[in-house]
Amino acid sequence: MYAAAGVLSDALQVFDEMPDRNSVSWNVLITGLVRWGELEYARSLFDEMPEKNVVTWTGMIDGHVRIGRFGEGLSLFQRMVCCENMKPSEITILALMPAVSGLKDMRVCRLVHCYAEKRGLIAFDIRVANSVIDTYAKCGCIESASRFFEDLMERKNLVSWTTIITGLAMHGFGEEAVERFDRMEKAGWKPNRVTFLSVFNACSHGGLVDQGLKFLEKMVNEYQILPDIKHYGCLVDMLARLGRLEEAENLALGIPTEIANVVVWRTLLGACSFHDNVEMAERVTRKIMEMERGYGGDYVLMHNIFVGAGRFGDAEKFRKLMHQRNAIKLPGQSAI
Template sequence: MNQIGLRALQPICHGKGQEEARTVTIHVNSGSHCKRLAAKAKVDFACGLAWFRGTHNLPCQVWPAERRRLGLGPVPSWFGATGRNALRDCVESTEITLLAVFPAVSVLRALKICQSLHTYGEKRGFNASDIRVTNSLLDSYAKCGCIESALRLYEEVSVERKNLVSWTSIISGFAMRAMGKEAIEYFNSMEQVGLKPNQVTLLSIFNACSHGGLIDEGLNFFRKMVDEYEIALDIKHYGCLLDMLGRAGRLEEAENMALEIPSNIVNVVIWRTLLGACSFHGNVEMGERVTKKILEMERGYGGDYVLMSNIFAGVGRCSDAERMRSLLDERNAFKLPGHSLV
């Protein structure tokens, strides 16, 4: 069998299990046809990972294929090491290789790997030549919790090179650290250089205002988003604004906003966010209204009943709390099993 035949078997073996893929793997490893073309196709076999770890001197184009295949689900803990192996084993890694690894680094919060990729990118000149690498590195530093390194890298980039993704990444980093004032300062600077925010940028500034306790500023950005930027709000924006108002105890405003959300995008998560705020602030009357809304949309989640039961119990309405517990059992709602780490 030649390379073309092996490539033709790829879609057949993919998803079929390890035995089918292992048969082809044995044939390839025992023959003389394991060229780079066929090797790249093998990455996508169901048992490709085991083969992948045992193969050396792979072309760098193979690594992004592995990242895309494995990155569709939760990123496994070994993937950071896979990224390091890519840099060590590849004949010539490219900026595409780095861009494929950065998302896994962010999910794993692997700061040391992020620093290694930063150094590698500097040596190869990727950071200076490709703003995508710089932006990905900036985002990874922020998600790894190292806002200082993210800010230092950001300041090293000239204003001319920075694009909207650069500004959004640093604003998002500030939001993760509840640095609302800094996020607003950089947002204003972004506007001064002539860049217009998009939906992602505004979601980041909403998060920054929410976690930083800057409620009025967040509402001001909300008004600007609609009136000045003319950007349509999606459910994530509304959810963030509701969370912001709920944290501040401004429940009436939050409820009014929830009622104004267009019916084609509103979902049960919006009302659950508000119910959580009612529980935190002990607002029983609103909690009852919100619970009614939730149960009209979805009756099968037990957490809604439990939360309202706890709200009743918190103000001494034990009979109502018991009624909600009974309703939970009657409707056979799904209850998430509890567990202890002790």
């Protein structure tokens, strides 16, 4: 179908000339429009559509949620359930949950959770259960996330374990996250690269540096997973934020050039600033400038580091360099 291929005008023309349009043709067109960012157009077709079904409503919710219009996504869900007497599917819940996370509203989270429970969708699809764990955590209630997670008992899968570890990491509960990881392995699950990223993040936020390094070894040696850039980023951050700057720098230097990015070095620069290591900051900034010269924040940071060290001449050099290169200043950054 043209809508899937993204040929919008062709899709619309075919649709106009169709003698036997059914709900599927409407939905194909509407979801195609949503996918291509034509939400307003999709909405007008949606309003025009005679017999909307669950897929139609789900597609509209998804379209709004994807572009961050969380409140509208939620009201569509309310309208669907309360006014139209539709029965949302597991996919509807999955589409809605990022909106609940975005709104960070525990009451809404609990409401949607109860609704999904009552409709049997949590028992029916583990993905719904996993999105409930994630949403409780993102709404700020790690206790509810954890309780719900434990109540899943034997239904937990690798994504459930990974999701709760991610949530615990977000909330700074490093030890608890590590404990889940151990229990997960004992239960016979093989962690994947996402699980390791979550546990690295937990170690980073929880200050568990040596645990984190052990997990790195485990990932590479026991599970034969090569670290990707996100793993490196987490681990560099973990070492750097506790002031183990040399180890962080060495790890960053060991990143294969094909996957290296400026973000890792920027993290390290932030830590150099925090821990007042001017020499390393200069080296790191040189690295950053090899990769990207147009980001104003780097110049501002290096300027401030030099000022903090009393090297006003060098600070001034960076201020000038930033203006020369027309590097972009971001809102909230002091103009130097």
